[in-house]
Amino acid sequence: MPRTLELDDGSGSIPALGFVLYKVAPEETERVVAAGLEAGYRLIDGAEFYGNEAALGAALAQAVDDGIDREALTVTSKFWGDPEQTPEAARRAFDASERALGTRIDVYMIHWPRPARERYVDVWRELVELQRGGRVRTIGVSNFTEQHVQRLIDETGVAPAINQVESHPWLPQHALRAFHAQHGIITQAWSPLGRARVLQDSTIGQIAGRHGVSPAQAVIRWHLQLGGALIPKSTHPHRLAENRDVEGFSLTDDDMAQIAALETGERTGTHPDDRQ
Ligand code: A2P
Secondary structure, eight states: OOOEEEOTTSSOEEESBOEEOTTOOHHHHHHHHHHHHHHTOOEEEOOGGGTOHHHHHHHHHHHHHTTOOGGGOEEEEEEOOOSOOSHHHHHHHHHHHHHHHTSOOSEEEESOOOGGGOOHHHHHHHHHHHHHTTSOSEEEEESOOHHHHHHHHHHHSOOOSEEEEEOBTTBOOHHHHHHHHHTTOEEEEESTTGGGTGGGOHHHHHHHHHHTSOHHHHHHHHHHHHTOEEOOOOSOHHHHHHHHOOOSOOOOHHHHHHHHTTOOOOOSSOOTTTOO
16 A cells, blocks of 8 residues: 555645656656556646646546546645745746646645745745635645744744655755654655665665665665655656555665765755755
């Protein structure tokens, strides 16, 4: 059975393991989504910025026609916030994403805090309204630091149910994960494989070898055993399937400690404070 994580806002649960459509070309999206659903994924991470929401919508419509239960799917979208990061722009973006998808959005997130603009708290209030109005099941943020999340809590009284951040063995985000745990926030890792670069690491290779699994499977298992959610990317059906086949083994405490020792703080993407 796929693992699920409870949302602290009482809106149910999400699968711990999904897949992302970042940089998947629109013309490839229907094929990738179909392959992901065929492999058993039920959480699909999309965003306005990925430019493929209409194709994702077409793939979802096809899947439902083919008998997949829409209620069992979790579909994420995110407010990009550029050129304008305002509550009105967030509402328009939400409406546009919902129209493009042709189905409800289950999880809506602020994609980046863009802290220099000083607008993310106002935008968060708009997401809270969307949820209270029944437009979206759950709301979260992406690329927020502890300081950004704390401000949301202090100024609105509402914590995000999910914070999606870059995390992989070089950037395990232990402190942020502990902070999230105190506030009932799910940590959802993007680039959980370090954009495949982490898979070349010899320690990861040795651990994977000992368990008879691939480096990607070992890293995915590490994320799950930390108690987090993750959205690895692949456009290949066999890798989508491989990445979900992670239940037949367990990393030992020693494996977990060896992976923890790989932390360098190296990012594959932008630091949350740096995106304007
Ligand atoms: P591809 O799409 O060709 O499968 P991340 O999720 O950390 O951003 O990593 C995504 C990258 O990792 C993509 O380039 C993807 O390539 C590659 N990848 C995903 N799954 C695997 C796997 N099981 N083995 C090797 N590479 C993988």
